[in-house]
Amino acid sequence: MSHAFVEVQQAAKRFPGANDGDDLTVFENVSFTLEKGEFVCIIGHSGCGKSTIMNALAGLDQFSDGAMIMEGKEIDGPSLERGVVFQNYSLLPWLSALQNVRFGVRARWKDWDDARVTQHSLSYLEMVGLKDVVDRKPAQLSGGMRQRVSIARAFATKPELLLLDEPFGALDALTRGVIQDELIKIWSKDRQTVFMITHDVDEAILLADRILLMTNGPEARIAEAVEIDLPRPRQRSEIVKHPHFYTIRNYLVDFLVSRSGALRTADLDRRGLHYPESVNPVERASTAADTPPATDGQPASAGTRSDTLVTFTPKETHHG
Amino acid sequence: MDRTTTEWNFSLNVRAGILTVVLLALFVGLWEGLNRAPILGGGGAELSEYEQLLAGADETARVPPPSEIAVRAWEQLSDPFYDAGPNDKGIGIQLGYSLFRVLTGYFAAALIAIPIGFLVGMSPLAYKALNPFIQVLRPISPLAWMPLALFIIRDAQASAIFVIFICSIWPMLLNTAFGVAGVRQDWVNVARTHELSPLKTAFQVILPAAAPTILTGMRISIGIAWLVIVAAEMLVGGTGIGYYVWNEWNNLDLTSVIFSILLIGVVGMLLDLGLGAVAKLVAYQE
Numbered sequence: 001m002s003h004a005f006v007e008v009q010q011a012a013k014r015f016p017g018a019n020d021g022d023d024l025t026v027f028e029n030v031s032f033t034l035e036k037g038e039f040v041c042i043i044g045h046s047g048c049g050k051s052t053i054m055n056a057l058a059g060l061d062q063f064s065d066g067a068m069i070m071e072g073k074e075i076d077g078p079s080l081e082r083g084v085v086f087q088n089y090s091l092l093p094w095l096s097a098l099q100n101v102r103f104g105v106r107a108r109w110k111d112w113d114d115a116r117v118t119q120h121s122l123s124y125l126e127m128v129g130l131k132d133v134v135d136r137k138p139a140q141l142s143g144g145m146r147q148r149v150s151i152a153r154a155f156a157t158k159p160e161l162l163l164l165d166e167p168f169g170a171l172d173a174l175t176r177g178v179i180q181d182e183l184i185k186i187w188s189k190d191r192q193t194v195f196m197i198t199h200d201v202d203e204a205i206l207l208a209d210r211i212l213l214m215t216n217g218p219e220a221r222i223a224e225a226v227e228i229d230l231p232r233p234r235q236r237s238e239i240v241k242h243p244h245f246y247t248i249r250n251y252l253v254d255f256l257v258s259r260s261g262a263l264r265t266a267d268l269d270r271r272g273l274h275y276p277e278s279v280n281p282v283e284r285a286s287t288a289a290d291t292p293p294a295t296d297g298q299p300a301s302a303g304t305r306s307d308t309l310v311t312f313t314p315k316e317t318h319h320g
Numbered sequence: 321m322d323r324t325t326t327e328w329n330f331s332l333n334v335r336a337g338i339l340t341v342v343l344l345a346l347f348v349g350l351w352e353g354l355n356r357a358p359i360l361g362g363g364g365a366e367l368s369e370y371e372q373l374l375a376g377a378d379e380t381a382r383v384p385p386p387s388e389i390a391v392r393a394w395e396q397l398s399d400p401f402y403d404a405g406p407n408d409k410g411i412g413i414q415l416g417y418s419l420f421r422v423l424t425g426y427f428a429a430a431l432i433a434i435p436i437g438f439l440v441g442m443s444p445l446a447y448k449a450l451n452p453f454i455q456v457l458r459p460i461s462p463l464a465w466m467p468l469a470l471f472i473i474r475d476a477q478a479s480a481i482f483v484i485f486i487c488s489i490w491p492m493l494l495n496t497a498f499g500v501a502g503v504r505q506d507w508v509n510v511a512r513t514h515e516l517s518p519l520k521t522a523f524q525v526i527l528p529a530a531a532p533t534i535l536t537g538m539r540i541s542i543g544i545a546w547l548v549i550v551a552a553e554m555l556v557g558g559t560g561i562g563y564y565v566w567n568e569w570n571n572l573d574l575t576s577v578i579f580s581i582l583l584i585g586v587v588g589m590l591l592d593l594g595l596g597a598v599a600k601l602v603a604y605q606e
């Protein structure tokens with residue numbers, strides 16, 4: 001058997017159908033692994049069950065079927081080993097920024113004295129550039145600042161696995177860029193394992209070692225695991241100049257725009273446990289230039305040229 | 321921009337203050353002026369038998385003018401704690417009795433209502449099981465308990481406290497339950513992902529989250545308790561501001577009656593202000 005850091009095996013989520021109809025299957029046969037120190041993003045249309053998968057990993061929700069194993073132990077409830085950053089920040093509004101981070105640090109290290117807890121919390125708040133506003137309540141902080149506090153809280157507790165559910169979904173593009181840089185910085189320090197939901201293709205390429213692609217729900221699956229072998233450290237301004245960037249980007253966009261809905265999920269099912277096929281869009285584009293996987297008439301191989309950028313924003317999709 | 325708004329606020333406050341003073345002056349002036357003619361006797365014409373019985377066509381049948389009340393207030397407030405026998409105690413002593421009863425009953429109610437409210441808010445089972453009791457007990461006028469309390473407890477003082485207890489418990493219980501049940505799941509999840517014990521979750525997350533709602537309940541309760549104590553003391557007699565009002569009425573001392581009515585209002589306002597200040601402390605902005 002494999003011994004990945006985290007293994008999710010044949011997970012499914014079903015809800016009882018309305019007025020005695022068939023059960024609604026949100027997703028099924030979802031299996032994937034996370035290696036230690038890996039940064040994995042998951043992309044898929046709204047409603048395919050990404051948050052459900054994440055909440056199950058966090059121990060806050062349960063699959064209807066399937067198993068989750070972390071370091072050989074079944075995941076069966078929340079744990080400090082799995083830190084969560086929610087899309088809506090989830091800061092406690094009656095506590096200041098510092099107190100919010102202290103809340104996590106205190107929970108993690110109960111035997112530390114107050115000074116040490118404060119100092120540790122402050123160092124993480126400083127890392128996300130919030131040194132000057134640590135005494136403000138969340139209501140007095142902008143959305144971007146709140147999310148930074150939330151990130152500082154999660155990283156400061158040094159969980160083995162960090163779960164981020166669309167952490168930048170509610171932020172404007174400029175703020176998002178700045179915080180992505182901070183996320184890279186804070187992640188580079190400890191190289192924790194990160195599992196992150198995003199709907200932003202560029203963000204996923206910037207951050208991830210691997211990107212899991214989910215087909216549309218209901219009955220969603222994880223179709224592929226795309227490897228991002230761009231060199232690290234990555235920078236937002238530099239990464240777009242890398243010759244592989246647009247190949248990867250177009251491959252992802254093509255999946256979201258056409259293949260995620262068109263893939264017949266039954267084709268993805270195999271008998272028994274099956275991890276998603278690993279795909280390297282760059283190799284695929286160079287070895288099979290004459291049989292492009294793209295379906296909208298635009299060969300993916302052409303994507304190596306930066307002028308063939310496919311414009312894509314999540315708002316163009318119809319499942320949000 | 322900023323300056324104009326503050327100027328506007330400032331002038332609004334000042335104008336409101338002026339208007340308040342003008343209204344007060346007008347009211348007091350009218351009262352004082354009209355007072356020259358007796359009111360109870362309908363201009364000194366024929367009194368009904370009842371009126372004669374009550375007032376005996378006496379001059380005291382007039383509602384006293386503000387000036388007399390002011391003089392009485394000055395007398396009473398300059399020596400609030402004298403004690404000249406069971407029917408003649410200073411206003412401070414009477415208020416002290418009432419406040420003691422209200423606060424004892426009120427805090428006893430808080431001690432029980434808040435934990436039970438917590439339980440009811442946390443557990444749908446407890447909510448469903450206890451809700452019928454609450455719904456039946458809540459609309460009962462607190463004074464309706466008085467005979468039963470007197471019979472069981474056999475002590476006027478304790479019965480008055482019990483009546484305060486029973487009337488303050490419901491708003492606190494319901495608001496606590498409501499506040500606890502309404503704590504955002506996100507915040508509970510923060511506690512869960514940080515592996516907080518149930519006790520720590522209750523004190524570090526749920527209590528601060530529900531505190532503003534709980535305080536609202538406590539504020540409603542203290543208001544009701546202060547309303548009820550006057551009536552309860554009229555009923556059981558002996559001591560307290562309610563008894564004082566009734567006693568002065570029996571003495572046909574309307575000046576004291578009106579003075580104590582005003583005093584009841586002022587103390588009630590202070591109680592509310594006090595809890596309002598506490599509510600401010602626990603308030604938070606989402």
Ligand SMILES: Nc1ncnc2c1ncn2[C@@H]1O[C@H](COP(=O)(O)OP(=O)(O)O)[C@@H](O)[C@H]1O
Nearest residue numbers: 015024026045046047048049050051052053217
């Ligand atoms: N109580 C429920 N009953 C039925 N369907 C539900 C319920 N809760 C969630 N769902 C469905 O589960 C799906 C997955 O939701 P979610 O995990 O939040 O998706 P994502 O995060 O990918 O947008 C959604 O399509 C939603 O409609």
Ligand SMILES: [Mg+2]
Nearest residue numbers: 050051052165
């Ligand atoms: Mg989601």
